[in-house]
Amino acid sequence: MSLFNNTLAQIEKAASLIGLNEDVLHILSEPQRKVEVSIPVRMDDGSLRLFEGFRVQHNNVCGPYKGGFRYHTQVDMEEVKALSAWMTIKCAVVGIPLGGAKGGVVVNPKELSEGEIERLTRNYVRLLEPVIGPDMDIPAPDVNTNAKIMDWFADEYSKLKGKDMKGVVTGKSLENGGSKGRSAATAQGGVYILDEFLREKDIKPEETTIVVQGFGNAGETAARLLTEEGYKVVGVSDSQGGIVCAHAVNPEEISSCKTDKSSVVHCGDPADCRRVTNEDLLELECDVLVLAAMENQLTKENAPLVKAKYILELANGPITPEADETLKQKNICIIPDILANAGGVTVSYFEMLQNADNNYLSEEEINEKLKEIMVTAWQEVKTNAEKYECTLREAAYATALGRLEEKLSEL
Numbered sequence: 001m002s003l004f005n006n007t008l009a010q011i012e013k014a015a016s017l018i019g020l021n022e023d024v025l026h027i028l029s030e031p032q033r034k035v036e037v038s039i040p041v042r043m044d045d046g047s048l049r050l051f052e053g054f055r056v057q058h059n060n061v062c063g064p065y066k067g068g069f070r071y072h073t074q075v076d077m078e079e080v081k082a083l084s085a086w087m088t089i090k091c092a093v094v095g096i097p098l099g100g101a102k103g104g105v106v107v108n109p110k111e112l113s114e115g116e117i118e119r120l121t122r123n124y125v126r127l128l129e130p131v132i133g134p135d136m137d138i139p140a141p142d143v144n145t146n147a148k149i150m151d152w153f154a155d156e157y158s159k160l161k162g163k164d165m166k167g168v169v170t171g172k173s174l175e176n177g178g179s180k181g182r183s184a185a186t187a188q189g190g191v192y193i194l195d196e197f198l199r200e201k202d203i204k205p206e207e208t209t210i211v212v213q214g215f216g217n218a219g220e221t222a223a224r225l226l227t228e229e230g231y232k233v234v235g236v237s238d239s240q241g242g243i244v245c246a247h248a249v250n251p252e253e254i255s256s257c258k259t260d261k262s263s264v265v266h267c268g269d270p271a272d273c274r275r276v277t278n279e280d281l282l283e284l285e286c287d288v289l290v291l292a293a294m295e296n297q298l299t300k301e302n303a304p305l306v307k308a309k310y311i312l313e314l315a316n317g318p319i320t321p322e323a324d325e326t327l328k329q330k331n332i333c334i335i336p337d338i339l340a341n342a343g344g345v346t347v348s349y350f351e352m353l354q355n356a357d358n359n360y361l362s363e364e365e366i367n368e369k370l371k372e373i374m375v376t377a378w379q380e381v382k383t384n385a386e387k388y389e390c391t392l393r394e395a396a397y398a399t400a401l402g403r404l405e406e407k408l409s410e411l
């Protein structure tokens with residue numbers, strides 16, 4: 001089953017639960033626009049390479065298309081379609097006036113020099129120029145893309161338009177019109193929800209062990225924020241493998257060690273920690289498993305072996321629909337991606353507003369506004385879970401589809 005079909009399966013499940021209008025389901029079952037580009041890049045050795053790139057605009061009934069773009073070898077049209085649909089749903093879960101889009105380029109950025117990545121980014125912008133813009137489609141960071149890349153993106157688009165158009169992209173550096181709190185926002189939003197979720201169950205941070213899969217922007221920040229709140233992060237991983245420790249790790253130490261030694265597998269106190277494979281990490285005994293890597297990590301093969309009590313999905317689509325079913329039967333409660341990681345796009349929305357007004361908020365103000373949106377969405381999702389006696393994922397879809405149905409009925 002393709003990733004986009006996974007997304008449709010999730011949408012259809014919730015659609016039948018709430019009796020969604022068939023036309024609405026039909027509209028959401030295909031993106032509104034799919035763009036495929038071939039990006040020429042002059043490499044440092046003088047050769048010319050072509051990279052395959054995509055931008056998919058799923059739906060804009062709630063507002064301009066919005067969503068990140070990633071640089072990864074696994075990118076293809078089906079993946080980008082799925083990720084774009086999740087953006088439409090995600091923005092509707094938290095009720096921000098934005099639609100859904102996603103982009104990606106098939107490339108391993110670790111094999112490119114900084115200059116090559118800059119030229120790739122600038123040429124990607126040139127090819128997307130007709131379909132993006134501050135009121136049309138606003139890209140942002142995603143897997144392997146960051147503030148520096150967003151700054152090049154904004155600069156290239158502004159050059160093409162002959163004026164300052166920084167609002168074309170979010171997730172920029174602070175010097176170039178980014179928002180305070182944006183780089184931590186995906187993790188911060190998820191942490192706000194996890195806090196509420198565990199507080200309602202009367203579970204204290206000090207009693208909670210956490211394993212984090214993925215030590216990119218979301219995973220690393222989540223590990224740090226959770227540790228600051230007193231949670232015990234006892235396992236972390238990256239693409240090369242992971243470590244599990246008898247005592248809580250210090251995420252900041254792991255971060256600087258990873259920068260030095262290229263992977264978390266070489267980090268942590270050897271007397272306290274042992275190395276595990278990525279497969280083993282997912283099966284560790286812990287209270288909360290945070291999935292912050294890529295899609296399709298828990299499948300029908302390994303879901304029966306999961307021992308965590310709760311799962312927080314910071315990545316997009318880390319659990320397949322079959323695995324979801326298995327985890328439901330095992331009574332493992334999942335805080336779903338479309339709610340848990342919506343903090344990133346929410347602060348992107350704040351960045352858009354700040355760019356438009358040329359008025360910038362403090363980190364405290366941003367986090368306060370973010371918390372309010374996340375907690376409100378959490379309460380709505382929980383209410384729907386009780387109303388429809390369903391999982392949090394189904395309830396989050398129900399919340400989003402309800403909003404989209406209202407907007408689409410105006411068509």
Ligand code: GLU
Nearest residue numbers: 067068140142344345348
């Ligand atoms: N890439 C992030 C996501 O998947 C953020 C998107 C955005 O800020 O537009 O939600």
